[in-house]
Amino acid sequence: MAPPTGPHLSPFRRQSRQEKLYQAKLESLELFVRVIAHDLNGPLTGLNLTLQACKKLAKTAAMHKLLDTMDHDLSSATRLLEELKSLNKREIFRPQPLDISSEIAKLAEQVSATPRLPITIEVSAGAGRLPVAGDLSRLRRAWQNIIRNVIDAAEARGGEKVKLNIFTRRTGNFARIQFADNAGGIARSRVSRVFEPFFTTRGEKNRGLGLFIARKIVGEHAGKIRVVSKKPFTRVTIDLPLMP
Numbered sequence: 001m002a003p004p005t006g007p008h009l010s011p012f013r014r015q016s017r018q019e020k021l022y023q024a025k026l027e028s029l030e031l032f033v034r035v036i037a038h039d040l041n042g043p044l045t046g047l048n049l050t051l052q053a054c055k056k057l058a059k060t061a062a063m064h065k066l067l068d069t070m071d072h073d074l075s076s077a078t079r080l081l082e083e084l085k086s087l088n089k090r091e092i093f094r095p096q097p098l099d100i101s102s103e104i105a106k107l108a109e110q111v112s113a114t115p116r117l118p119i120t121i122e123v124s125a126g127a128g129r130l131p132v133a134g135d136l137s138r139l140r141r142a143w144q145n146i147i148r149n150v151i152d153a154a155e156a157r158g159g160e161k162v163k164l165n166i167f168t169r170r171t172g173n174f175a176r177i178q179f180a181d182n183a184g185g186i187a188r189s190r191v192s193r194v195f196e197p198f199f200t201t202r203g204e205k206n207r208g209l210g211l212f213i214a215r216k217i218v219g220e221h222a223g224k225i226r227v228v229s230k231k232p233f234t235r236v237t238i239d240l241p242l243m244p
C-alpha cells in the first residue's frame, strides 16, 4: 500500500518518514566509511609529518606561504576524515561525568585563541553546575561543528565582525546550550533541511555533514537539537539530560 500523503498527515508521521530517510543515508555512509577511512588515515598522517618537517627546512617567505596553504588543505582533508570516522556507529561511545558549563567555557577559550578569527565569542553561564554523562570528544565535535558554521557564515560575509553568544543553563532536567549568532541567518526555505546529510549552501569546500553529525551525537546522548533562524540571526539549541 502506498504511504499516506497530503495535509492530513500528522507532523509526527512525517517526522518518522524523515527519520527513515536519514537512517538509510546513514547506513550507506557507514559502509563507505568502513571501506575508505582506514586506508586514508595512513597517507594523511604521513603527509602531515612530512609537511611539518618541510616547514622546519623552508628558508624563504614564499616557501612558507606555499606550505601554509598546503597545511590548510591538509587540515581540511583530515577534518573530513574525522567527520567520516565519527559517522561510524561502531565507534565506541564513552560517557563520563562532566560539567557542561565548564566544558563549553574551555572550548570557547580555545576557539577564541585562533588567530584571525572572524567572530567574537561570549559565554554566559547560569548559576550552578550542569552535570551530564557525556562522551566529551563526541560532544566537542558537535559543538565545534556548530561554531564552525558561524565562522563559515562570518567568512562568507567578508570581514564584518560577527558575534557568537553561547548560553548554558538548566531547564527542567536538561542542560541547555544555546549558540546565538548574527552571521547572516538561514533562509526560511532552507532551515528545515540543515540536518540533512550533504545539505550545504557553502559550495565545494563544505560537505553538508556538520549539523547532521551534531544531531547524531546529540541523539546518542538522548538529547535534542534544533535550529531557528530569522535573518540575520541563527540560534542552535541543544538539550542534554542532566545526571540524576
Ligand SMILES: Nc1ncnc2c1ncn2[C@@H]1O[C@H](COP(=O)(O)OP(=O)(O)OP(=O)(O)O)[C@@H](O)[C@H]1O
Pocket: 145, 149, 150, 152, 153, 181, 183, 184, 185, 186, 194, 195, 199, 200, 201, 202, 205, 206, 207, 208, 209, 210, 211, 212, 234
Ligand atoms: N550559524 C549559521 N549561520 C548561517 N547559516 C548556517 C549556520 N549554521 C548552519 N547554516 C546553514 O546550514 C547548512 C548546513 O550546515 P552543515 O554544518 O550541516 O553543513 P556545511 O557547514 O555546509 O558543511 P560542513 O559542516 O560539512 O563543512 C550550511 O551550509 C548553511 O547554509
Ligand SMILES: [Mg+2]
Pocket: 145, 148, 149, 206, 209, 210, 211
Ligand atoms: Mg558546517
